Amino acid sequence: MSEPVVVEGVPFSFFVSLVREISEITPKSAARRPKDPLIHPARGTFRRWLAALRRQFNPLPPNTVSILLRLLFPEEDKKRKYELQETKFIPLLANCFGFSSTSLEKWNAEGNSGCLGCELRRILEETHADPSESISSLSIAQVDELLDELAASSSFTDNSIRRKYLKASWRPRSAVIRCLFRPLTPLDAACAVQIILKDMRPLLYPQTEKHYTAALKNLNSRSYTTLTKEDVMFELDPPGSLYRMSKVVARLDEAVEAHEQSLKPGQPRIGIAIQIPKSSKAQSCGHGLKFLQGAKKVYAETKYDGERAQIHVEVPSDGTKARITIFSKSTRDSSLDRVGVFPIIRQALGLEEGQTPRISQNVILDAEMVAYQNDHIDEFWRIRGLVETTAYGVRGSRRISGAGKPSNIANSQCSLASSVNEGCHLALVFFDILYLDSQSTLHRPYDERRDLLERTVQPIPHHALFSKRTLLESRRESLTAHLCEVFADAISNHEEGLVLKASNSRYNDTLLPWVKVKRDYIPGLGDCLDMVILGADWEKDRGRGLYAPTGTLTTFYVGILENSFEIESSPGTKPAFHIYYTSSYGLDRETLEETNFLIKSSDPVEYDKKHPPQGLPYAYTLYPGIKPPGILFSTPLLGELYGDRFTKAAQSKYYELRFPRLIKIYRPKERSWQGGVTPEVLLSTAREILGVDDKGKDVRDVCKGLFGQPPSPGVRSGKKRMKQQVHWVSRLRHVDKLPPLELKRLVRDHDREADRGIENLASEDVDDDEADSPLGEVTNRLVPPFMLPQLSSSSRLSPRTPDKSTVSRELDGSPPFKRRKVSVMSSPVFSSPPLVPTTPCQTRAGIPTPITSPVFSSPISSHTAIKPTLEDFLRHSLIWVARNKPTTTAYPNIPSDNELHSLESVFIGCGWSKDIQGTSTSSWVRQGVIFVEDSTWHRYVMDAIYQRKQSMTMSPTRGKDKVDGSTSRRKPIWVFDCKVLGMETWDAEDALCRSD
Numbered sequence: 002m003s004e005p006v007v008v009e010g011v012p013f014s015f016f017v018s019l020v021r022e023i024s025e026i027t028p029k030s031a032a033r034r035p036k037d038p039l040i041h042p043a044r045g046t047f048r049r050w051l052a053a054l055r056r057q058f059n060p061l062p063p064n065t066v067s068i069l070l071r072l073l074f075p076e077e078d079k080k081r082k083y084e085l086q087e088t089k090f091i092p093l094l095a096n097c098f099g100f101s102s103t104s105l106e107k108w109n110a111e112g113n114s115g116c117l118g119c120e121l122r123r124i125l126e127e128t129h130a131d132p133s134e135s136i137s138s139l140s141i142a143q144v145d146e147l148l149d150e151l152a153a154s155s156s157f158t159d160n161s162i163r164r165k166y167l168k169a170s171w172r173p174r175s176a177v178i179r180c181l182f183r184p185l186t187p188l189d190a191a192c193a194v195q196i197i198l199k200d201m202r203p204l205l206y207p208q209t210e211k212h213y214t215a216a217l218k219n220l221n222s223r224s225y226t227t228l229t230k231e232d233v234m235f236e237l238d239p240p241g242s243l244y245r246m247s248k249v250v251a252r253l254d255e256a257v258e259a260h261e262q263s264l265k266p267g268q269p270r271i272g273i274a275i276q277i278p279k280s281s282k283a284q285s286c287g288h289g290l291k292f293l294q295g296a297k298k299v300y301a302e303t304k305y306d307g308e309r310a311q312i313h314v315e316v317p318s319d320g321t322k323a324r325i326t327i328f329s330k331s332t333r334d335s336s337l338d339r340v341g342v343f344p345i346i347r348q349a350l351g352l353e354e355g356q357t358p359r360i361s362q363n364v365i366l367d368a369e370m371v372a373y374q375n376d377h378i379d380e381f382w383r384i385r386g387l388v389e390t391t392a393y394g395v396r397g398s399r400r401i402s403g404a405g406k407p408s409n410i411a412n413s414q415c416s417l418a419s420s421v422n423e424g425c426h427l428a429l430v431f432f433d434i435l436y437l438d439s440q441s442t443l444h445r446p447y448d449e450r451r452d453l454l455e456r457t458v459q460p461i462p463h464h465a466l467f468s469k470r471t472l473l474e475s476r477r478e479s480l481t482a483h484l485c486e487v488f489a490d491a492i493s494n495h496e497e498g499l500v501l502k503a504s505n506s507r508y509n510d511t512l513l514p515w516v517k518v519k520r521d522y523i524p525g526l527g528d529c530l531d532m533v534i535l536g537a538d539w540e541k542d543r544g545r546g547l548y549a550p551t552g553t554l555t556t557f558y559v560g561i562l563e564n565s566f567e568i569e570s571s572p573g574t575k576p577a578f579h580i581y582y583t584s585s586y587g588l589d590r591e592t593l594e595e596t597n598f599l600i601k602s603s604d605p606v607e608y609d610k611k612h613p614p615q616g617l618p619y620a621y622t623l624y625p626g627i628k629p630p631g632i633l634f635s636t637p638l639l640g641e642l643y644g645d646r647f648t649k650a651a652q653s654k655y656y657e658l659r660f661p662r663l664i665k666i667y668r669p670k671e672r673s674w675q676g677g678v679t680p681e682v683l684l685s686t687a688r689e690i691l692g693v694d695d696k697g698k699d700v701r702d703v704c705k706g707l708f709g710q711p712p713s714p715g716v717r718s719g720k721k722r723m724k725q726q727v728h729w730v731s732r733l734r735h736v737d738k739l740p741p742l743e744l745k746r747l748v749r750d751h752d753r754e755a756d757r758g759i760e761n762l763a764s765e766d767v768d769d770d771e772a773d774s775p776l777g778e779v780t781n782r783l784v785p786p787f788m789l790p791q792l793s794s795s796s797r798l799s800p801r802t803p804d805k806s807t808v809s810r811e812l813d814g815s816p817p818f819k820r821r822k823v824s825v826m827s828s829p830v831f832s833s834p835p836l837v838p839t840t841p842c843q844t845r846a847g848i849p850t851p852i853t854s855p856v857f858s859s860p861i862s863s864h865t866a867i868k869p870t871l872e873d874f875l876r877h878s879l880i881w882v883a884r885n886k887p888t889t890t891a892y893p894n895i896p897s898d899n900e901l902h903s904l905e906s907v908f909i910g911c912g913w914s915k916d917i918q919g920t921s922t923s924s925w926v927r928q929g930v931i932f933v934e935d936s937t938w939h940r941y942v943m944d945a946i947y948q949r950k951q952s953m954t955m956s957p958t959r960g961k962d963k964v965d966g967s968t969s970r971r972k973p974i975w976v977f978d979c980k981v982l983g984m985e986t987w988d989a990e991d992a993l994c995r996s997d
Contacts, residue, residue, distance in 0.1 A: 008139070010062045010142050013144045015054070017186075017192050029224050042226060070230070071254055072145070073233065075196045077253045080159035082155045083197050087108060094121060097179050100128075105120055109551055112551065115545075116203035118192065118194035119203060121187075150177050151174065210550060217553070218591075218594060220548045246259050246266045248276055251328075252273075259273075269435060271363050271436070272326055274334075275443075277332075280514060280516060284522055286736070287737040290501070292513075293516065296513055298473075299502070303496050308329065308369070309330035310329070312364075314326075316358070316360060316361065325346055339392070346429070349458050360437065364438070369430045385651060387427050437453065443507060443508040447506050447508075454467070485739070489726045489730040492520065495690070495691055498518050498519035501518060528690060529643050529644075529664070531639055531672075531678060532559050532642055533560045533640070534666055535637050537557050538632065542585075543555040554596070554597050557663060558582075558583050558630045560637075575620055578620070578622075582624070582657040584640075584642060586661075605635060608630050610629050626650050637674035638668075640663055640665065640667070643661070644662060679983070692716050700939060704993045708943070708994060869986065870985060874987055879929045879930070880932070881900070882979070883931060883938040908929075908949055910923075911971065913949055929975070933993070973995055973996065977992055
């Protein structure tokens with residue numbers, strides 16, 4: 002019999018006994034309702050364990066509570082980063098215990114536990130000399146110290162830990178792992194593995210069902226009553242002082258330390274991250290306001306699409322440069338990643354040389370770091386590239402010499418980065434102040450904090466901005482009605498959403514919380530796409546959240562067809578897909594079970610990275626940034642996805658939905674995968690939603706400039722913005738069951754708001770005196786009144802009737818509960834070479850008139866016009882295609898009888914002959930149409946049209962019909978990019994030029 006193990010302090014095995022006891026609690030069946038919903042078996046188990054801990058180890062050794070929380074909730078341990086996931090961890094464990102790594106490599110295969118710690122325990126119990134031994138020789142303090150040493154080699158670990166170990170004396174990871182794991186029993190080793198992987202769920206709440214059907218039908222989210230950090234804090238400190246401290250101090254261990262030092266709850270400290278408030282989610286405008294029923298006033302603040310930045314600034318008393326610390330949303334110290342905004346912070350606070358300081362000691366500010374271009378905030382994904390080119394930390398791709406040294410924005414690092422990011426630079430949008438000159442402002446109402454923020458921070462045009470906010474006024478019918486209008490305005494400005502804040506709310510106020518209002522939170526109003534689903538897998542995070550075994554398909558791989566045009570021109574061509582993102586959420590348990598049955602009964606092919614599957618009826622490429630799928634489908638399926646606008650992954654060429662959620666996966670008999678969006682439809686949809694003009698617009702505007710025509714309105718133009726706003730007001734009001742929109746009142750309210758000038762203060766240059774003044778109820782600057790066209794009863798437009806291949810996404814009067822979808826069409830993908838810069842010619846007589854829409858009489862309508870089909874348009878046209886190579890590309894939708902073989906033929910057929918007296922045109926010809934394959938043809942075609950027009954001699958009989966039914970009238974000639982051939986409808990704005 003072995004001698005008992007003596008451990009100084011609390012044994013690690015004593016902590017593991019808590020994990021074992023919680024894991025033995027039997028989960029409740031989904032069909033059986035609990036007799037008493039207040040019964041919490043896991044919390045009761047912890048209470049008994051805590052009493053035993055205090056009884057056996059009284060007094061508790063120093064830091065016991067902090068260590069306990071780091072071990073029990075490793076995902077809350079923000080300071081330590083190990084950079085070890087299963088793939089890298091397995092060889093180290095195999096080397097430590099001397100067995101082959103192949104025995105662990107199938108940890109997530111179907112039939113296994115899906116938990117690396119559990120698999121290691123199984124192997125060790127087979128070879129352990131005394132499996133019944135329950136005490137390891139390490140204490141929790143020793144394990145915690147070894148974890149610090151293991152994490153010290155990671156660049157992502159907090160400097161407070163890395164400084165404890167000199168780099169020259171670092172031990173190899175393998176040596177640290179041997180010291181940590183060799184003394185541990187099998188169950189203790191399993192816990193240590195999951196602590197390093199930062200996920201204790203599979204040990205605390207082990208999977209009980211082995212088949213996906215039983216798991217998805219017999220269990221649900223209420224089957225396990227999980228132990229939360231709040232439960233533990235109230236058991237450790239029943240009066241709630243520790244809990245109140247955690248509402249201010251973001252990191253659990255730091256909150257415990259502050260509590261043990263008897264610091265005053267609610268008092269922030271410079272350099273210690275403050276807990277970010279959790280926001281409620283509004284499922285409609287009216288629903289969002291219900292959270293704030295005790296508010297004196299409610300503000301709707303714009304939610305910006307950026308990265309959260311909690312900025313701590315301390316001004317040393319010795320006059321040296323201010324110290325800046327920035328914490329991310331995860332409370333990680335990301336200061337080195339964000340040095341690109343340091344000059345902005347210093348200038349905004351008056352801390353650069355020659356400025357008057359606006360703080361005397363310190364300040365903590367809440368802000369959003371965004372990408373800024375020209376006069377607006379750019380797409381979220383551009384932040385990544387800007388950070389990579391400005392960061393000193395692990396996110397930096399290169400270092401810029403002298404970064405952070407310049408004393409003004411013009412020469413600062415964030416400006417240097419803009420040259421490699423298409424004119425973008427980093428900017429900060431400030432929205433709260435939490436601490437000023439050693440005085441907390443957390444307890445002060447939002448109104449006061451905002452006023453203090455505006456008096457503390459100096460706006461810098463295009464670099465330091467205040468968040469836009471609007472006071473909701475009940476005199477406008479109701480608060481809900483006004484919020485509908487404000488939210489619709491934010492949508493039409495391509496903003497992410499709104500945050501509702503009560504004027505009398507404190508920071509992180511549980512009674513008056515912040516409320517997020519976003520389209521994808523409101524059923525039916527998010528962005529919806531039909532995309533191809535080509536593979537699936539069990540993903541550990543989602544699988545554990547569902548309590549589903551490894552055989553369950555929880556994550557689905559989304560792709561896009563890349564060779565649609567080749568398939569159209571050559572029907573036997575093998576489809577080629579690019580798989581580039583995944584979706585793990587959206588389907589309820591019942592639908593997920595049905596989807597699993599559908600896929601598993603259709604003979605999917607197992608994916609092996611070393612030996613990719615052969616013989617599939619399609620080709621595919623896999624974006625390297627995602628984990629390979631477990632299986633690929635023999636036949637692609639069509640999935641309906643729902644999300645929050647669009648983004649791009651690093652080095653990805655396609656947009657993807659943000660936070661994608663699957664609504665449905667169709668059976669092949671219901672809908673074929675061929676109904677999925679094509680790359681060009683995806684691109685145009687994403688750009689429209691994000692407010693980004695397509696690159697072809699610049700080419701079209703240059704071409705129009707050559708002929709003296711005004712440029713076409715951009716996606717952010719006032720006309721399109723107003724049309725969008727009216728549409729969204731109508732839909733939002735419909736969700737809240739409000740009466741139909743009154744357009745006249747909306748116009749009147751817009752005029753009043755325009756007079757007040759609802760725009761961001763820092764959008765334009767302002768005087769210092771003006772910038773220092775409080776901004777009042779609306780963050781504003783004076784702008785010219787927003788001019789709206791006169792409305793008339795005759796300006797109503799007819800609703801558009803979708804064709805068979807188009808689903809409702811247009812601005813029609815359809816009920817808002819229908820999901821927004823994009824048109825699904827098959828069209829080729831064309832890549833245009835850059836346009837050679839040209840100098841626009843001067844305006845002369847005879848220059849073609851500007852293109853005007855033949856349909857829209859007013860930009861304000863809740864409906865869109867009926868667009869003519871491209872087929873009808875081309876049926877009455879003489880057509881010539883300016884091809885790069887005459888025989889390479891065929892366009893099936895061009896009527897063969899109408900296609901000509903030279904530009905001169907188009908001129909003659911449209912009455913543009915130099916000898917107009919002898920030329921007549923057929924009565925069925927309404928226009929000539931020229932399609933250009935790339936920009937190299939644009940200038941040639943434009944010059945030819947202009948020169949022909951100048952050289953023509955007008956006939957005195959022009960416009961008179963001839964006896965044979967033909968006419969000598971000169972017909973207009975349109976010029977389009979070949980991309981238009983992929984559309985089913987057309988609009989005058991799609992043209993590069995029209996000349997009469």
